[in-house]
Amino acid sequence: MAEAVLRVARRQLSQRGGSGAPILLRQMFEPVSCTFTYLLGDRESREAVLIDPVLETAPRDAQLIKELGLRLLYAVNTHCHADHITGSGLLRSLLPGCQSVISRLSGAQADLHIEDGDSIRFGRFRLSLAVLLRLVSNSRPQATLLPRPPKVLGLQALETRASPGHTPGCVTFVLNDHSMAFTGDALLIRGCGRTDFQQGCAKTLYHSVHEKIFTLPGDCLIYPAHDYHGFTVSTVEEERTLNPRLTLSCEEFVKIMGNLNLPKPQQIDFAVPANMRCGVQTPTA
Numbered sequence: 001m002a003e004a005v006l007r008v009a010r011r012q013l014s015q016r017g018g019s020g021a022p023i024l025l026r027q028m029f030e031p032v033s034c035t036f037t038y039l040l041g042d043r044e045s046r047e048a049v050l051i052d053p054v055l056e057t058a059p060r061d062a063q064l065i066k067e068l069g070l071r072l073l074y075a076v077n078t079h080c081h082a083d084h085i086t087g088s089g090l091l092r093s094l095l096p097g098c099q100s101v102i103s104r105l106s107g108a109q110a111d112l113h114i115e116d117g118d119s120i121r122f123g124r125f126r127l128s129l130a131v132l133l134r135l136v137s138n139s140r141p142q143a144t145l146l147p148r149p150p151k152v153l154g155l156q157a158l159e160t161r162a163s164p165g166h167t168p169g170c171v172t173f174v175l176n177d178h179s180m181a182f183t184g185d186a187l188l189i190r191g192c193g194r195t196d197f198q199q200g201c202a203k204t205l206y207h208s209v210h211e212k213i214f215t216l217p218g219d220c221l222i223y224p225a226h227d228y229h230g231f232t233v234s235t236v237e238e239e240r241t242l243n244p245r246l247t248l249s250c251e252e253f254v255k256i257m258g259n260l261n262l263p264k265p266q267q268i269d270f271a272v273p274a275n276m277r278c279g280v281q282t283p284t285a
């Protein structure tokens with residue numbers, strides 16, 4: 001009980017960075033691939049991070065970032081997408097200073113490769129991956145290299161948690177106060193990413209979700225990369241108790257995932273090769 005009260009108090013401090021200004025969060029939608037793109041910003045320093053931008057809506061996102069007076073540091077991908085071309089390459093051109101980011105295990109090109117345990121800092125905030133946390137710069141100075149996220153009151157961050165299974169390089173980004181998680185295609189609302197291509201593995205996905213996401217606080221908000229049913233957000237508690245696939249045993253889950261019989265994504269044949277090169281780098285028109 002005391003621990004729960006402390007956690008809430010810490011989170012309130014954290015979300016306000018100790019100085020009164022809450023984190024800025026915008027959820028945008030791309031209707032062809034049903035992809036969500038998330039903009040996270042620090043209202044004081046104006047530094048921002050964009051998660052899972054899409055090529056076609058990158059100009060929209062760049063415009064919003066300019067209108068809000070933000071400076072985009074990173075265009076981050078939760079994985080090498082199969083259903084759309086990432087906007088992270090184009091955003092580097094549209095917003096000079098922005099660096100593209102993807103996990104090293106994805107095998108894809110980017111300015112920065114992250115691993116489980118790495119943190120991405122923007123303003124007073126940090127994004128960390130939940131499984132592989134180390135920021136390694138390919139081509140630029142490693143100014144953003146951070147040690148494992150420190151437990152500091154009044155600071156926010158995104159942690160990187162490796163959550164493989166949909167693809168081997170999938171990661172989940174968790175705000176350092178554990179109030180929100182950006183799960184990519186590992187965990188969808190009442191669903192999960194398919195495991196029948198891109199070296200997917202149902203057993204691996206099951207363990208990723210249970211060990212890296214379901215261990216977060218029940219009221220942690222779940223923001224997925226896609227939704228096909230009109231939902232926008234869930235919570236860890238909701239998915240832990242109501243997700244029709246992930247409430248099953250691992251054995252039952254593997255069986256169901258092996259029999260989804262979904263048509264392949266329409267853009268897969270050109271999206272995957274393009275995303276391995278970090279998408280399209282310059283405006284096409």
Ligand SMILES: N[C@@H](CCC(=O)N[C@@H](CCS)C(=O)NCC(=O)O)C(=O)O
Pocket residue numbers: 032033081082083185191192193194195226262263264265266267
């Ligand atoms: N119809 C869409 C593709 C839909 C799809 O396959 N979505 C993937 C996530 C993107 S790689 C998925 O994992 N779906 C799981 C599910 O249960 O639907 C298109 O043609 O783009």
Ligand SMILES: [Fe+2]
Pocket residue numbers: 079080081082083166185193
């Ligand atoms: Fe995907």
